[in-house]
Amino acid sequence: MNTSNCRLLFRLSCCLIIASVVATGCGALHGGDKSSKTEDHTLIYPKTRKSDHVDDYHGRKIADPYRWLEDADSPETTAWVKAQNELTFGFLKSIPQREAIRKRLTELWNYERFGTPRQRGGRYFYSRNDGLQNQSVLYTAESLDEMLDESLNGKPRVLLDPNKLSADGTVALSGRSVSDDGRLMAYGLSTAGSDWQEWKVLDVATGKHLGDHLKWIKFSSVSWTPDNKGFYYSRYDEPEEDEKLTGTNYFQKLYYHRLGDEQEKDTLIYERSDEKEWGFSGGVTDDGRYLVISVWRGSERKNQVFIKDLSSDGANNDAQVVELITGFDSQFAFVGNDGEKLYFHTDFDAPRSRLIAVKISEPQRADWQEVIPQADEVLQDVNFVGERFISLYLKDAQTQVKVFDTAGKLLREVELPGIGSAGGFGGRREDRETFYWFTSYTAPATIYRYDVETGKSTLLRQPKVDFDPQRYETRQVFFKSKDGTRVPMFITHRRGLKLDGSHPTLLNGYGGFNISLTPGFSVRNVIWLEMGGIYAVPNLRGGGEYGRAWHTAGMREKKQNVFDDFIAAAEWLIENKYTSSQRLAISGGSNGGLLVGACLTQRPELFAAVLPAVGVMDMLRFHKFTIGWAWVGEYGSSDDPAQFDNLIEYSPLHNLKPGVHYPPTLVTTADHDDRVVPAHSFKFIATLQAAQAGAAPVLIRVEVKAGHGAGKPTSKQIEEGADKLAFLVKVLGMKPTLGKSEARNPKSETNSNE
Numbered sequence: 001m002n003t004s005n006c007r008l009l010f011r012l013s014c015c016l017i018i019a020s021v022v023a024t025g026c027g028a029l030h031g032g033d034k035s036s037k038t039e040d041h042t043l044i045y046p047k048t049r050k051s052d053h054v055d056d057y058h059g060r061k062i063a064d065p066y067r068w069l070e071d072a073d074s075p076e077t078t079a080w081v082k083a084q085n086e087l088t089f090g091f092l093k094s095i096p097q098r099e100a101i102r103k104r105l106t107e108l109w110n111y112e113r114f115g116t117p118r119q120r121g122g123r124y125f126y127s128r129n130d131g132l133q134n135q136s137v138l139y140t141a142e143s144l145d146e147m148l149d150e151s152l153n154g155k156p157r158v159l160l161d162p163n164k165l166s167a168d169g170t171v172a173l174s175g176r177s178v179s180d181d182g183r184l185m186a187y188g189l190s191t192a193g194s195d196w197q198e199w200k201v202l203d204v205a206t207g208k209h210l211g212d213h214l215k216w217i218k219f220s221s222v223s224w225t226p227d228n229k230g231f232y233y234s235r236y237d238e239p240e241e242d243e244k245l246t247g248t249n250y251f252q253k254l255y256y257h258r259l260g261d262e263q264e265k266d267t268l269i270y271e272r273s274d275e276k277e278w279g280f281s282g283g284v285t286d287d288g289r290y291l292v293i294s295v296w297r298g299s300e301r302k303n304q305v306f307i308k309d310l311s312s313d314g315a316n317n318d319a320q321v322v323e324l325i326t327g328f329d330s331q332f333a334f335v336g337n338d339g340e341k342l343y344f345h346t347d348f349d350a351p352r353s354r355l356i357a358v359k360i361s362e363p364q365r366a367d368w369q370e371v372i373p374q375a376d377e378v379l380q381d382v383n384f385v386g387e388r389f390i391s392l393y394l395k396d397a398q399t400q401v402k403v404f405d406t407a408g409k410l411l412r413e414v415e416l417p418g419i420g421s422a423g424g425f426g427g428r429r430e431d432r433e434t435f436y437w438f439t440s441y442t443a444p445a446t447i448y449r450y451d452v453e454t455g456k457s458t459l460l461r462q463p464k465v466d467f468d469p470q471r472y473e474t475r476q477v478f479f480k481s482k483d484g485t486r487v488p489m490f491i492t493h494r495r496g497l498k499l500d501g502s503h504p505t506l507l508n509g510y511g512g513f514n515i516s517l518t519p520g521f522s523v524r525n526v527i528w529l530e531m532g533g534i535y536a537v538p539n540l541r542g543g544g545e546y547g548r549a550w551h552t553a554g555m556r557e558k559k560q561n562v563f564d565d566f567i568a569a570a571e572w573l574i575e576n577k578y579t580s581s582q583r584l585a586i587s588g589g590s591n592g593g594l595l596v597g598a599c600l601t602q603r604p605e606l607f608a609a610v611l612p613a614v615g616v617m618d619m620l621r622f623h624k625f626t627i628g629w630a631w632v633g634e635y636g637s638s639d640d641p642a643q644f645d646n647l648i649e650y651s652p653l654h655n656l657k658p659g660v661h662y663p664p665t666l667v668t669t670a671d672h673d674d675r676v677v678p679a680h681s682f683k684f685i686a687t688l689q690a691a692q693a694g695a696a697p698v699l700i701r702v703e704v705k706a707g708h709g710a711g712k713p714t715s716k717q718i719e720e721g722a723d724k725l726a727f728l729v730k731v732l733g734m735k736p737t738l739g740k741s742e743a744r745n746p747k748s749e750t751n752s753n754e
Contacts, residue, residue: 098726121182134169134713172711226288336384386452511540531736589613597652619651661694
């Protein structure tokens, strides 16, 4: 059972992981009623019709004049998006440095990247991207030696190339599961970034497809039965045509699909018609004896666990589903089993998590056994591989990896290269090897093989990027938030930086859904460093860096703590002479888009640029669309009077005020985002453009045939990255030197921002 995939799907289901415009002819676009003057041109914003729509929230009248923008496919919205994009792209293309930035991004992005290998039935499966391919290609090899063949002369063999499925690279591989014998592979495809997936089945040996084709799957992996004749998966009922991208997702159901059958013949394993919010993730244990069903509800990472005994199951899947752990009071992530003894990674009675064992014959909580106790660090993940528990911890947002035996005795710690993040370590109980990756802010993911018995790590693949990481350093500092809470922050910049307050700085944050922000490589951020910028990431409350208490300190009525932490990080950077308000930009995506949107409204004078991406901006209506209802546990709901009072206080959309000088802002979203629907960004930018009193540009960039971010083609990532960086160069007044030779010249770096 791929337990890490199940945990990832549970997380995904709950959260959320930039010349003169007048000269180009865009200035007269639709004769807008609001304009913004920059130092060399005037932006005339498209007219956005205001309606008289008003909602009554518990006796309080709240206007929603741009409600019509929630209909993303209406002719009026389509025309509005076209007008906004014409204005935005005209502005961005007029920035002289944009083309040089795009070229440098392309140069840096053109490096070979590998995914972490997995072994099934004597075959290895892994992904590889030669550099600029829009989607990574899936390969299979008969051995490690074959996998490492540099010639790639037919071995390893291409198993699936998503780049051949669409001309523009917008069809992405969204999941895969190989049968125990390594003979068959089920895989999911996502089109234009949608969360909706279609699953098919491939014969590994021949590369030919079977006839199986499953639809309307979302927030689900698949798990094969021991006989390799079928698998379990979860799906929703087919929505109405006009509800596919915005309709709420309720009543998920767990099915069994037998190979060769039409989907309508699939066996319904479990549903709850009385519980519309319940979702189901089913995984078969490595020994094939049990189907373990994680029952999730909302975003609080609290779930129930049901089981189905496959050893007593008939051909018709008639064994009963039994409730093992109930109550939705804690998180229970299945790790593996030893017969009827099931191991769970849990925060039950352990806010920083531990490993416990639950016997099916003795399910009472008093009989649960502790295997690995809670530590000072946060236990983030556990894998049962080679008769050992490989456990990933976070210590001040940095990865530690420890190995325990089945009795919970510490055997060793895996030595990692430095400050960074590690992941992987997947496999099965009988495996004697596993694979992992390590990355940092200045080093892309390097792949290692780990011998579980000896504890030896062997380097498999180290990407070669046209970038010198030795010229940069990452520090971790701690600062105090408004209420005195100690908060960590990573800061990456060139070595020998002079702290004189002059450096352009990009402050990125998230702060929600128990998600931890740990060090990771980004080509766009590397370009930012080359241009003389500083990149800073605070680990805000609401995240998972310090366990349950850290998360709950940034939820619901305590959400303001997250914004206070981020603002305090900005003030610390200014006070300690890294930057100034005139050189400080902030960015965040999804829940991070909410973060920077709220900070924009609360402290507009503190920031010189704002980059909200696919943000949750309308806190009164987020739960009305797709999976948004699942975030009520994190945010609260406007349907509740007390929670409404809290939400209205910080909702970015509802706290924009006319007559305020807001900083330059580039909102980014996508037309097919069915996680955080684009209406959030549409209504926010329409309101911001109407409210803006200053000269700073406030623009929106709407990507077409894209979604919340997963599976976005490399070409689109490069274009969007170039736009964002060019926007920052323009509004921060930067004059960087770009290019391989210039970027490596210390003299040019010293003067890059003069």
